[in-house]
Amino acid sequence: MGYRETYESWLNNPYFDEATRAELQAIAGNEKEIEERFYMDLEFGTAGLRGVIGAGTNRMNIYTVRKATQGLANYICKVGAQAKGVAIAYDSRHMSPEFADEAALCLAANGIKAYVFESLRPTPELSYAVRKLGCTAGINITASHNPPEYNGYKVYWEDGAQITPPHDTGIMDEVRNVTDYASVKTMPLEEAKADGLYQTIGADIDDPYIAELKKLVLHQDCIDKVASELKIVYTPLHGTGNLPVRRVLKELGFTNVYVVPEQELPDGDFPTVSYPNPEAAEAFALGLALGKKVDADLILATDPDADRLGVYVKDAQTGEYHSLTGNMSGCLIGDYVIGQRKELFGLPEDGAFIRSIVSTNMADAIAAYYEIDLIEVLTGFKFIGQKILEFEETGKGTYLFGMEESYGCLPGTYARDKDAVAASMMLCEAAAYYKTKNMTLWDAMLAMYERYGYYKDDVTSITLKGIEGLAKIQEIMNTLRENAPAEIGGYKVTAVRDYKLDTITDTAAGAVRPTGLPKSNVLYYEMTDGAWVCVRPSGTEPKVKFYLGVKGTSLADADAKSEALSKAVHALIDTMM
Numbered sequence: 001m002g003y004r005e006t007y008e009s010w011l012n013n014p015y016f017d018e019a020t021r022a023e024l025q026a027i028a029g030n031e032k033e034i035e036e037r038f039y040m041d042l043e044f045g046t047a048g049l050r051g052v053i054g055a056g057t058n059r060m061n062i063y064t065v066r067k068a069t070q071g072l073a074n075y076i077c078k079v080g081a082q083a084k085g086v087a088i089a090y091d092s093r094h095m096s097p098e099f100a101d102e103a104a105l106c107l108a109a110n111g112i113k114a115y116v117f118e119s120l121r122p123t124p125e126l127s128y129a130v131r132k133l134g135c136t137a138g139i140n141i142t143a144s145h146n147p148p149e150y151n152g153y154k155v156y157w158e159d160g161a162q163i164t165p166p167h168d169t170g171i172m173d174e175v176r177n178v179t180d181y182a183s184v185k186t187m188p189l190e191e192a193k194a195d196g197l198y199q200t201i202g203a204d205i206d207d208p209y210i211a212e213l214k215k216l217v218l219h220q221d222c223i224d225k226v227a228s229e230l231k232i233v234y235t236p237l238h239g240t241g242n243l244p245v246r247r248v249l250k251e252l253g254f255t256n257v258y259v260v261p262e263q264e265l266p267d268g269d270f271p272t273v274s275y276p277n278p279e280a281a282e283a284f285a286l287g288l289a290l291g292k293k294v295d296a297d298l299i300l301a302t303d304p305d306a307d308r309l310g311v312y313v314k315d316a317q318t319g320e321y322h323s324l325t326g327n328m329s330g331c332l333i334g335d336y337v338i339g340q341r342k343e344l345f346g347l348p349e350d351g352a353f354i355r356s357i358v359s360t361n362m363a364d365a366i367a368a369y370y371e372i373d374l375i376e377v378l379t380g381f382k383f384i385g386q387k388i389l390e391f392e393e394t395g396k397g398t399y400l401f402g403m404e405e406s407y408g409c410l411p412g413t414y415a416r417d418k419d420a421v422a423a424s425m426m427l428c429e430a431a432a433y434y435k436t437k438n439m440t441l442w443d444a445m446l447a448m449y450e451r452y453g454y455y456k457d458d459v460t461s462i463t464l465k466g467i468e469g470l471a472k473i474q475e476i477m478n479t480l481r482e483n484a485p486a487e488i489g490g491y492k493v494t495a496v497r498d499y500k501l502d503t504i505t506d507t508a509a510g511a512v513r514p515t516g517l518p519k520s521n522v523l524y525y526e527m528t529d530g531a532w533v534c535v536r537p538s539g540t541e542p543k544v545k546f547y548l549g550v551k552g553t554s555l556a557d558a559d560a561k562s563e564a565l566s567k568a569v570h571a572l573i574d575t576m577m
């Protein structure tokens, strides 16, 4: 069926409600809008479904949520796992509680029990809940850090990680097979509750989740010593982090936690930012102002579903605040966790540090220093979760830390998705630890540069929306795939990794070897002097991303090299636009 016919069928099918029909009638003369909304079904990307809220097959609405859930229910029944139920959470976005209930009632109508959080909760807590309740699967209604017009649907499997093969393809196939919206099952809420198929969860999960986080603490002694001197500014950016982050910090003894008042309460309009993403400088405007006012040691921001953490730290020498990228904060936390674990208990022989292929090489230097394994996975924290499961199943490998450049890390295995509540806690603990050594977190960062090398990494994204945008992104990938650059910014390309073709080609010798990872549309250029560039379409936003990294001889040298390489990457992009 073409997009026009699908549009007509939604307009005329009595299954769809009045509001949906009215919304669709209102765009009757707008062919482009009709095409955007109906040319495809929303598809699973890096982290599940993500789309603009509205009527249409390519939008997030109760019908597409039900359809996805019916597909999930069919898959669960197919593998005979319906007895264990599904945990469901949601964030502060528009329609999040409604979509959560739609999903729960569809599962219930399929005979699968749903455990639904009573109010908004972070993504990592949902991951924890799946494990704690022994569920088959989990659903989180969130579009993470996307702009306010978006919502999304993350799916977890029984280990608590987001779905990877074979479950992801199995579920997607089942979702695709649901072609008639009217065939999707649902039932009234009261009936589902009476049948024991809808159970509300809350404090019964919050309490053990917070207890798990507190078990990760390595130096309560340091916290006890200096917590009252540390000043922490925190913003949940109108999302789910507010209660758990404050709770865990308070329970550990951090007394000076200042929450940005304008961003404290949940609000799906995210009225103080255009984009609730701690990667974006604007997310810190209010936090920085408050930080300067109270003379904070560190400023933390979590995204709406509290899986990403952004950080600013104070430089005691200059009084300035430095922004830490996800690579920097990930390494700071990872180095602290691994280093202190070594001091206190020693490290397991098969300990591993896991990072995505687009994350910093400083992680490799940290792993080498502690003589542990460094494991690379594709982008998506689900692949880090998958590795932890593999360690458990094979008995080979001990998870020590996992991180991604996209502002996410996980310091334990109680959950299988990145956890900004735990990351906030660990960073505050690290700040306390370093304070007992008369160091700030910035001093600790400088010490890491000294020890591991001056690694500097950056990412540039080009937003290309809609059908044409998608085509342009493919064109860029094709152009680069067919004409690999011989040099970028004066660095010679020494090897080209093409993760789609599963090849690593040594440019000098011409030798080709496999990447060792699943196929994915990613191109990676290894270059001289430890520099690199990587290109891939985002799986969560309409963007193509250019990542880059350099290694300098000093901070100033790394900054200069990074800036120069970034310019060269922009010039390369310009040739393709």
Ligand SMILES: O=P(O)(O)OC[C@H]1O[C@H](O)[C@H](O)[C@@H](O)[C@@H]1O
Pocket: 046, 047, 144, 379, 380, 381, 382, 404, 406, 408, 537, 538, 539, 540, 541, 545
């Ligand atoms: O680059 P993208 O495909 O947009 O993904 C960027 C990030 O998005 C989400 O936050 C996922 O949970 C991460 O695992 C992923 O790294």
